[in-house]
Amino acid sequence: MKSNNEKVILSGMRPTGKLHIGHYVGALENWVALQKDYKNYHLIADYHTLTTNLDTTMVFEDSIEMAIDWIASGIDPEKSPIFRQSKIKEHTELFLIFSMLITKARLEKNPTLKEQIKAMNLQTITYGHLGYPVLQAADILLYKGDLVPVGEDQVPHVEITRQIAGVFNEKYCLPDGHSIFPIPEPKITQFARLPGLDGKAKMSKSLDNTILLSDDEEKIKTKMKKAFTDPNKLRKGDKGNPDICLVYTYHKKFNGNEINEIREGCKSGSLGCFDCKMNISSKISGYFAAIREKRAELEQKKKEVLEILEDGENKARSVAVQTMTEVREAMKLG
């Protein structure tokens, strides 16, 4: 039985460039906490971007920008290697083998894929897009991931990885009879989802409703001026309903000390939306000040950031090569 600090967790994101505060609240904050208790690997999932976007012009630059935000947020690359998926060829090799272990019908049942097709209004999808959960299984199992941090809605994804690991272990084992892959467990996490400035449920660059981790106080204030509030509260003096106001959601996350005051001020009308927005902008700016400072430092040292990635890639590669040696041995591929 493994202790927690022997258990492996692989977490990753597609490289989307500079990250926003929704990424921090929804994932990074949790990753930083997990690195105290578990052995973490952090994947820059650049091959996964191809499932929905074939334009690779910005992938390299976006990967560096994302790594800067990860490190500035507190990921320690010495302890938790950060690496680009495309630099470790074993991901694609294991993906190829795993793609023989699952049926097309099973992948078509993937509820997340169905949602994506609907949201993106896709008339057709590629073979690679259908198979992206198989690439995810390879990403996780190459490092023998024991736990996969997911929200409740993503458990079906982990099921595909579990199924593939189970089928492989049943068909192939090492000469001493040992299985190669753990059957990873979902680690259910309450990922907070931060709504976008326009009030949409998700903060997303494609919706242009984000506050970036790199945004300074002035920029946050400018963006916040357009934020969605109670549409019936038009001026100071009007009574408002904080429960339907996006800005109040941000106060709950970033300004807990003043939350009662804000609520009462909004409801009575004594607080105007402009002042309320300027207040939360300062609080958000303060909350992320240390990250922004560290990010600005790293921005000047991109060569060093690249070296950090290369170091993470060397560490990840040595694990990946070992796993593939075992896979070939178990499959008697020589």
Ligand code: SF4
């Ligand atoms: S006063 Fe604040 S909480 Fe109330 S509607 Fe305006 S922005 Fe929202």
